[in-house]
Amino acid sequence: MEFSSDANQRIARLAAHLQPQMDESSILRRADCRAKGGSPGFKVAILGAAGGIGQPLAMLMKMNPLVSVLHLYDVVNSPGVTADLSHMDTGAVVRGFLGQPQLESALTGMDLVIIPAGVPRKPGMTRDDLFNINAGIVKTLCEGVAKCCPNAIVNLISNPVNSTVPIAAEVFKKAGTYDPKRLLGVTTLDVVRANTFVAEVLGLDPREVNVPVVGGHSGVTILPLLSQVKPPSSFTPEETEYLTNRIQNGGTEVVEAKAGAGSATLSMAYAAVKFADACLRGLRGDAGVVECAFVASEVTELPFFATKVRLGRTGAEEVYQLGPLNEYERVGLEKAKEELAGSIQKGIAFIKK
Ligand SMILES: NC(=O)C1=CN([C@@H]2O[C@H](COP(=O)(O)OP(=O)(O)OC[C@H]3O[C@@H](n4cnc5c(N)ncnc54)[C@H](O)[C@@H]3O)[C@@H](O)[C@H]2O)C=CC1
Numbered sequence: 215m216e217f218s219s220d221a222n223q224r225i226a227r228l229a230a231h232l233q234p235q236m237d238e239s240s241i242l243r244r245a246d247c248r249a250k251g252g253s254p255g256f257k258v259a260i261l262g263a264a265g266g267i268g269q270p271l272a273m274l275m276k277m278n279p280l281v282s283v284l285h286l287y288d289v290v291n292s293p294g295v296t297a298d299l300s301h302m303d304t305g306a307v308v309r310g311f312l313g314q315p316q317l318e319s320a321l322t323g324m325d326l327v328i329i330p331a332g333v334p335r336k337p338g339m340t341r342d343d344l345f346n347i348n349a350g351i352v353k354t355l356c357e358g359v360a361k362c363c364p365n366a367i368v369n370l371i372s373n374p375v376n377s378t379v380p381i382a383a384e385v386f387k388k389a390g391t392y393d394p395k396r397l398l399g400v401t402t403l404d405v406v407r408a409n410t411f412v413a414e415v416l417g418l419d420p421r422e423v424n425v426p427v428v429g430g431h432s433g434v435t436i437l438p439l440l441s442q443v444k445p446p447s448s449f450t451p452e453e454t455e456y457l458t459n460r461i462q463n464g465g466t467e468v469v470e471a472k473a474g475a476g477s478a479t480l481s482m483a484y485a486a487v488k489f490a491d492a493c494l495r496g497l498r499g500d501a502g503v504v505e506c507a508f509v510a511s512e513v514t515e516l517p518f519f520a521t522k523v524r525l526g527r528t529g530a531e532e533v534y535q536l537g538p539l540n541e542y543e544r545v546g547l548e549k550a551k552e553e554l555a556g557s558i559q560k561g562i563a564f565i566k567k
């Protein structure tokens with residue numbers, strides 16, 4: 215009996231589904247086919263995808279129309295998260311990878327790698343207290359990136375970001391794959407918090423507010439530039455003090471409220487997707503995509519610093535200057551640089567030791 219070509223295709227698709235593991239080429243064919251008529255779609259991997267950030271981040275990326283293939287890697291529970299998300303009727307094809315032996319398959323061919331792998335804080339800890347465990351995790355994962363997708367954009371979330379980004383840079387340098395434009399430490403949550411808290415004070419909708427947050431991602435290194443808030447606004451000294459402290463301690467506020475159950479996960483997943491989407495729009499060639507991120511920088515004497523960057527086809531294509539600072543911000547900048555210098559050096563020394 216003859217089947218129509220349409221029926222043949224349906225049978226082939228069913229057969230592919232019944233195979234316990236679809237091979238890479240059929241996954242990619244399906245993804246390409248799904249993306250037909252729209253944008254070609256990007257291939258995105260999340261490392262640490264079964265965690266507190268990883269799960270909601272994976273869900274939101276599964277909903278992102280710019281994503282055609284979504285690889286979910288973790289050392290535990292990634293098959294369950296993958297099965298769950300794969301039932302969502304959105305375009306991205308989801309595939310799970312479990313444990314170190316599957317890291318290379320998870321990374322091969324990726325355009326964007328998002329890394330929220332590692333342990334979170336408990337009350338009383340600083341982000342730097344996570345260094346001993348997370349430095350090694352980030353090193354191993356970045357070695358995988360250097361080997362399997364050296365041209366991918368990397369969004370690094372694992373703390374302490376002020377040290378893990380320098381670690382990643384050293385790993386890539388060692389492998390001969392380092393391109394500073396493609397390595398971005400994610401500080402979007404600081405901007406998201408700043409927009410929210412400033413909007414509360416001004417009585418505005420947070421979606422109308424934009425606060426540049428520069429420096430790094432820990433304590434005094436988080437420096438909101440309230441003098442550059444959009445729409446242009448002025449703050450009393452008390453408001454400036456309140457807002458700066460609240461933005462700098464936003465992470466600790468969540469850690470304490472969660473009382474031992476971890477740190478920000480849902481707001482972080484939201485922030486990570488906001489940033490990843492901006493990176494993908496940049497990769498697609500959209501003009502004027504600007505976000506704050508912790509990147510290799512010549513804005514200060516430090517080798518890394520968070521400022522606004524313009525995202526394009528090759529990553530952070532332009533790193534913006536700080537712009538005019540008021541006296542309060544100039545004092546804050548000096549404090550931020552002092553702490554950042556030590557954290558950056560600690561990261562570099564971890565690889566060079
Ligand atoms: N950049 C930022 O603004 C923020 C950063 N973070 C940081 O993100 C990291 C993750 O936080 P959560 O998701 O809440 O932690 P979590 O403990 O809930 O999840 C971490 C996940 O990483 C996985 N993992 C551990 N070792 C791994 C390895 N070698 N390879 C792959 N996966 C591995 C774990 O199995 C777990 O599923 C923490 O370091 C936290 O401090 C958290 C909030 C904001």
Ligand SMILES: O=C([O-])CC(=O)C(=O)O
Pocket residue numbers: 334335341373403464465466468469477478
């Ligand atoms: O505070 C933490 O440990 C997690 C984090 O980086 C944040 O929420 O900004």
